[in-house]
Amino acid sequence: MAVRVHAVDDGFVVDGEWEGCAAANAFLKHLAGRAFSAATVRAYAFDVLNLARFLIDRDLGFTAVTPVTVFEWIDWQGVRRDPRPGAAPRRGRQRAAAASTINRRVAAVRALFEYLVMTGVRADNPVPSPRRGQGLRPSARGLLGHLGPGRPRTGGRLVRQPRLLPESLDADAVDGFVSSLRTHRDRAMVWAMLLGGLRSAEVRSLRLADVDFGRRRLRVLGKGSKERVVPVDAVFFTELSAYLRLERPPGLVTPECFVVLRGPTVGAPVTEAGLRSLFRRHRELSGAGRVRPHRLRHTYGTELASAGIDLMVLRELMGHVSPETTA
Known part of the structure; x- marks a missing residue:
């Protein structure tokens, strides 16, 4: 087995x-x-x-x-x-x-x-701890010295990890992907990520009670059970309203907003596997191979940063614990 x-x-x-x-x-x-x-x-x-x-x-x-x-x-x-x-493995090797x-x-x-x-099962921890810094980290960081020294590192890394910039998407890729979506539900989920910066798990767990149509805001429960309120563009609420009116099964008591629309699990909340399958299928249909849920979120953050939004405000909207993550 x-x-x-x-x-x-x-x-x-x-x-x-x-x-x-x-x-x-x-x-x-x-x-x-x-x-x-x-x-x-x-x-x-x-x-x-x-x-x-x-x-x-x-x-x-x-x-x-x-x-x-x-x-x-x-x-x-x-x-x-x-x-x-997504880098391809060399010939004859498994994907690294x-x-x-x-x-x-x-x-x-x-x-x-x-x-x-x-718990006393072992006498020692066999996983090595890498060497740490010598306590010389500056007390203030950032271009304007506006960031503190950050959280103390724990655990450390055994493999050198490059620090990459977030990957955002261009307008053509997003338009092509969205145009391939066939339901108001699917478009609403994508707009929540792109126009509200929600993580895929936050979209799946979004409840009907968390949606404020009047103020066009969402109450989001993010990582670490931390709540935040996110304003979202009207196009999201237009698609969401159409989904609730035309597609969501009537009389459903499921508290989650987005549910399965057909098949044996109709009415159940959208699962992680279901959302992955949705994105994979529409990447193939649209040819927009770079579209991923988290890249939609990165695009949201990148566009706001380019527009000059304050770093602390962006941090709150993105649901980051540390300003270092946002910066």
Whole structure:
């Protein structure tokens, strides 16, 4: 039986013929008990799953993981040399992971072993901690010295990670993609990302009660259960109104705004897999291959920054915790 992640009533579990399943599931339950969001717990589960598949592939035991094993796991994933998203793998090689993806997986596995140390299962954490700075970070940063020293770094990175500018989309790509959409629901979801800067998860979890048609605002529950109020252009509310009037099943009690319109799960909230499938299908139909949910959000932020909006205001609209992320 292959090792995999699947959803259960109280979260996610790693299941299969792997000796680390019990420890991994105890860790995931620990995260859920600390009120981590379901999406975060799911991400941790898949990061641990990647380690499990490596250990199975190399016939290595979970309890025998050492720092050398961790670096072998990093090599096994393969670091993408071209930092651009979507870069094609070289002939004869499997698609390599981005440096940011590998660092995220390493951080998740480091947290797993830290939990095992805390609970007395292991005596040490085998995931190495990289060298840190010497405490010489400037007290003020930014062009005008308007940013503080930032949050202290924790965990660190074992793979050098290039700092790339956010990728925005040109008007032709957006127009081509939107013109291929066939329902008011789909257009409303895309406009929420492009004209409101919502993350894909925020669009899927948006509730009818969070929509203020009068003021043309949305109340958004973002990362870390942080709420923000976002004004959105009228074109979004036009499509949303048409969707609610013409497409959403009448009498539906589902609190989420966007639901499945056909098939056996009609009336259920749009899922992450469903949204990915929607974007993949319409990228093929429109030929706008660069359109992704998060690039729509990046385009929103880039356009506002180009228009000269204050950095602190943009930070609030984007739902960023740190100004450094926005800058």
